[in-house]
Each structure stands twice: as C-alpha cells, then as structure tokens.
Amino acid sequence: MSDLLERLRGRGWRMTAQRRVVAEVLDGEHVHLTADEVHARAVDRLPEISRATVYNTLGEMVSLGEVIEVSTDHRAKRYDPNAHRPHHHLVCARCGAIRDVHPSGNPLADLPADERFGFTVSDVEVTYRGICPNCAATA
Amino acid sequence: MSDLLERLRGRGWRMTAQRRVVAEVLDGEHVHLTADEVHARAVDRLPEISRATVYNTLGEMVSLGEVIEVSTDHRAKRYDPNAHRPHHHLVCARCGAIRDVHPSGNPLADLPADERFGFTVSDVEVTYRGICPNCAATA
DNA sequence: GCTTGACTTGGACAAAGTCCATTGTAGGAT
C-alpha cells in the first residue's frame, strides 16, 4: 500500500515508527500539507512524535527526491508527495486551495537562450493564481 | 529622477522623509531586495527609520501596484520595483542571484480549460532555477 | 501658526523553521 515507504526502505533508510507515520501521512491522496499540518496528523497516530523529527524527516524525503517542497503562498512551505509526475500548481487566492495542473508545452523551452544570461537552467516552478469555484460562489 | 516617487505623490500620498527614502532605495536599478535589505539601505540615508515603517511602506506600495512581491526562495519576500513590464525570474540555486526574464509565449495560455477546475485564473508566477555563470566557474 | 488625522516608532508578539545536547533504539554482530 505504501509506495513511498517501500522506496525509502529500499534506499537503506533505518525504519522508525516516526518515519513510517510521516510517510503514511503523505502517502495516498495528493496532499499539499505544511510541516505543522503533517505534524498534527502524525500526532494522531503517534502522540509523542516531535516537531523537529517531522521537519528532519520531511527534509530527508526532499533530499531523496521522494517529496517536493512547494511555496505557493508567501507563508509555510508545503510538502508534495507527487514527485513522480512533473506538474505545477493552481492556487485559490482567497482560500488557498491547491490543485495539481499539467500545462501543455514545456515552460523551460519558452525561455530563449538570450534570456538565460549564461545560466544553466535546470528547473522551472509555475504557480497559477485565481479564484476557485467555491469562493466565486460565496463572493 | 524618481518616477516611483512621482507616481506615489500623484496618488495623494502624504510625503514623509521615510517614504521618500524607501522609494529612493527601490528606484533606479532593477533590484530585488528583502524588507530588511531595504531597511538597511534606508538607514544609511535616514538612521532613525524603523523596521515597522519599512514594512508598512512596502506593503502600501504593493497595494498600489507600484511594487511587486516575489518569493523566489523559501525565505524572505523580495520587493521588485519593476511593476510596469510583466516579467518572470531566473534564480541561481547556489548564490541566489536573480535576473528578470521575459519568456516567449504566455504561460497562462498554456493552461488548458480542462486543467482549470472551474477556477478563474488571473495570474501566473514563473521561477526558473539554475546555476549562474559565476557559480559555475567557481564550482 | 494651529489642528488634526495620518504616519512613525520601538517593543512585544507570533509563525515558521533551525540547532543542539541528551536520550532512545534499529538492526547488524555475536
């Protein structure tokens, strides 16, 4: 059931109750949780887990490329377990709801050589902003 | 000399030494400073200016659409006086250097209707990441 | 030159995240 957990174990991770719980919180549905939200859900399963451990574990998952950090607002980073399929994000400016989106075309190719200033460009992060149907209805 | 200052005055802003200094720090070259960097430079010209005033003034300039907030890293917001011409940013992953870039094509148009989930999409923020020539040389 | 509402100030407060000394334990070795 836990792909993420399997991949991490396969990389020689020492498996602890804390790491398992963090992986389980992220696994499954496509969530975009802050570290503190992950911690809150982890505490439900393992009351004594600490905030520092959640931060450490998320950081390691990011280093291993199994989780992606996204900063859609100017507030807390969010942790995205959907690291397999490249995608971008659509964010509601009012309520903060986040959806994965897959634009047509490759934004990287849209950056001409004479706009690269000698950089080796390796990645692009795109954030679309707007109003979600829910917020539009309750305007 | 100060376009920004003129535009702000034209909007009925009460002109104070503090606001003038913040505008002067941002005006001119295309900078992308954090609030605390703006404050440090402002203090050079007006030693008694407070951090709170710099935050207030930047926030007002953003509300007036004369300055743009950009979050290129996951750290402090940066304030961009280049609010006239829409553009995106290219960031060095090692040293944090930021360049304005103007991709060909409109990323907004690259988001198909069936990827909009009913949102009214109004804006898109694109951040390219890579290694700048300087950092590549001193690798 | 007054008056007054808008602006500024410094410090308290808060949110998000890092660091570290101490304590605990997963998992290999015996």
Place this chain on the structure above:
DNA sequence: ATCCTACAATGGACTTTGTCCAAGTCAAGC
C-alpha cells in the same frame, strides 16, 4: 536472544521574518 553502537528522536532554546499596538510626531490644509 542479547549486546553494541551509529543513527535517530526529543524538547527546548534560538533565529528569522513578519505583524500589531499604544504612544508620540508631523505634513499639509486652514
């Protein structure tokens, strides 16, 4: 099955970034 130890977890102090507020100051209109 038990031991060992390197790695992991803990909680609290600390840092960074930003917000808030009560009190004092001042720009600009009269």
